[in-house]
Amino acid sequence: xxxxxxxxxxxxxxxxxxxxxxxxxxxxxxxxxxxxxxxxxxxxxxxxxxxxxxxxxxxxxxxxxxxxxxxxxxxxxxxxxxxxxxxxxxxxxxxxxxxxxxxxxxxxxxxxxxxxxxxxxxxxxxxxxxxxxxxxxxxxxxxxxxx
Numbered sequence: 001x002x003x004x005x006x007x008x009x010x011x012x013x014x015x016x017x018x019x020x021x022x023x024x025x026x027x028x029x030x031x032x033x034x035x036x037x038x039x040x041x042x043x044x045x046x047x048x049x050x051x052x053x054x055x056x057x058x059x060x061x062x063x064x065x066x067x068x069x070x071x072x073x074x075x076x077x078x079x080x081x082x083x084x085x086x087x088x089x090x091x092x093x094x095x096x097x098x099x100x101x102x103x104x105x106x107x108x109x110x111x112x113x114x115x116x117x118x119x120x121x122x123x124x125x126x127x128x129x130x131x132x133x134x135x136x137x138x139x140x141x142x143x144x145x146x147x
Contacts, residue, residue, distance in 0.1 A: 026061040035070035042147035068103035068130025103130030
């Protein structure tokens, strides 16, 4: 009798593990390409809502907020209207679960136009091209949102 119960429990555990292994990861790329505080805040609201939704379900989610063109101002430490929110959001999630990607093509163009180095917030990662980064994330199965 005990062997039967143990075998049944073991089968349930393996089935639960198989279901968890089959679950697709939750990954979302959010594009910001406008120098508009409303768009930046909407992107941060989207990220916060996604994090809270999956946290309530006890599931992980990876988020990458990708900025390029005028949207790079979101990650410029000298012009960002949302720096404090970026820091709070970064602190809210486990390391590596949210990334803020700054387009290097845009950064270099701004540096040339403005004649000085463009400072990027410390919580950002510089990627060679924001558009290519978004494309590659989508090719890897990431969901895409443009607020």
